[in-house]
Amino acid sequence: MNVEPDAVESLSRREMPIGSEDDVVVVRRAVRALAQKRGFNAFASAALTTATSELTRNVWVHARKGIAILEEVADGGRIGVRVTFEDEGPGIVDLERALAGGFSTARTMGLGLSGSRRLVDAFRIDSAVGRGTTVEIVKWKEP
Amino acid sequence: MTIHGVIPILRMGDILLTTVHIELHDAVAEGFQADVLTAIEQRRARGLIVDISGLDVVDSYVARILAETGRMALLMGTQTVLVGMRPEVAATLVRMGYRMEGVYAALDLDEGLALLRRLGRR
Numbered sequence: 001m002n003v004e005p006d007a008v009e010s011l012s013r014r015e016m017p018i019g020s021e022d023d024v025v026v027v028r029r030a031v032r033a034l035a036q037k038r039g040f041n042a043f044a045s046a047a048l049t050t051a052t053s054e055l056t057r058n059v060w061v062h063a064r065k066g067i068a069i070l071e072e073v074a075d076g077g078r079i080g081v082r083v084t085f086e087d088e089g090p091g092i093v094d095l096e097r098a099l100a101g102g103f104s105t106a107r108t109m110g111l112g113l114s115g116s117r118r119l120v121d122a123f124r125i126d127s128a129v130g131r132g133t134t135v136e137i138v139k140w141k142e143p
Numbered sequence: 144m145t146i147h148g149v150i151p152i153l154r155m156g157d158i159l160l161t162t163v164h165i166e167l168h169d170a171v172a173e174g175f176q177a178d179v180l181t182a183i184e185q186r187r188a189r190g191l192i193v194d195i196s197g198l199d200v201v202d203s204y205v206a207r208i209l210a211e212t213g214r215m216a217l218l219m220g221t222q223t224v225l226v227g228m229r230p231e232v233a234a235t236l237v238r239m240g241y242r243m244e245g246v247y248a249a250l251d252l253d254e255g256l257a258l259l260r261r262l263g264r265r
Contacts, residue, residue, distance in 0.1 A: 025166050028200060046200065046231035047238065053202040111203040115239030 008082070008138075011072040018056055018087075019065045027056045027068045034070060034081050040141050048081060048139040051116035055085045055135050058112045063089020063132065073138065080121070080140040088132040095127055150175050152182045158190040158259060159183065160252070163209075164197040172208045179212055183221050190259035191216050194252060196227025206241050213246035222247060222262050226255040 016027050031052040035045040052068070059066040066087030073082045092098050098113050113135075117123040122138040149171050153160045159182055167175065179191065193209060195201065201209075213223035224247040236243065247262075249255035 021168050032200075042229075042231040043234055046229075046235045049200050050202050050235045050239070053200055053204075057202070057204060111239055111241060115203055115241065118238050118240065119235060 008073045008075045008080075010082075011074055011079075014070045016068045016070065017065070018059045018068055018085075021057075021060055024053055024056045024060060027070075028053045030070055031081065031083055034072060035139070038072065038079055038081065038141055040081075040139070044139060044142060047119040048083075048137075051119040051137055051139075052083055054112040054116040055083070055137070058133075058135075059085050059087045059089070063087035066132075078140045078143070080138050082136065082138045084134065084136045086132070086134045091129040091131055091133055092125075092127040093129055095125065099125070148178065150178070152178060154182075154186055154188070155256075157186075157188055158192060158256065159186065159188045160192045160194065162194040162197065167205050167208050176208070176212050176215060180215055180219065183216055183219055188221055189263055191221055191223045192252065192255045192259070193223060193225050193246075194227050195225055195232075196229065196251075198232065199229065201228070201232045201236060203236075203239060203241055206236055206243060210243050210245045214244075217245060222259060224249050224255040224258055226250070226252055 014030070016030060017023065018027065028049050032045060032049045035048050040048065056068060066085060066089070069084040071082045073080050099117065100114060116137065120137040120139050124136040125133070127133040150161055150163060150165065161179065165171065182188065183191065195209070209225060216223050226249045228248065247258055249258045
């Protein structure tokens with residue numbers, strides 16, 4: 001949705017499996033550790049970590065398994081953290097409605113996509129019914 | 144109903160105090176809610192304080208569990224006060240568009256107790 005130019009360099013890359021509810025915490029902790037390592041303030045770190053929690057839970061609830069790719073990224077002056085969530089689950093039928101929020105097909109608040117989008121600097125989603133969903137988020141460190 | 148005991152619930156007079164310090168997974172969350180409601184009935188508690196100062200992340204899932212617990216307690220006649228929410232957690236929940244309905248909030252335990260006392264006098 002939000003298209004961002006790909007002049008972003010990846011400084012590190014780590015792939016983590018999502019296959020249980022515990023992985024919500026495992027992935028979230030790994031993302032928090034990256035944000036802390038890069039010196040994010042408490043607010044930016046909480047925003048990124050919470051968005052990660054929402055999106056990892058989405059993978060678990062809707063697709064049961066998938067991966068999270070954690071990257072430290074740079075685009076010239078800025079340092080950031082990018083997290084990509086990939087699953088081969090059912091996909092999202094009505095993406096616009098899902099992104100508008102307050103819409104839930106499972107036992108969640110329906111804020112997973114819309115809420116996490118509001119917490120990060122860049123948000124990109126690609127979903128195909130029957131093939132799966134990929135969500136990419138980036139949070140930049142405040143200068 | 145059995146007490147699951149995953150999250151301890153303390154009694155202070157007619158008020159119950161519980162500190163959420165672990166991840167509220169599906170199974171834990173249901174046990175926690177059942178324990179709180181059972182304790183309210185058994186101890187005839189007039190107020191419930193939930194200390195969340197130990198949570199550095201409250202996502203919409205955990206927020207929903209907390210708000211739901213408050214609304215359940217309210218149906219039994221017991222007011223719930225969340226205390227100790229961290230600044231970055233409050234900012235994140237509001238930015239996400241989450242509305243925490245069914246619970247009061249206070250800065251810390253002392254303020255939470257004072258708020259319950261005021262509510263009880265009404």
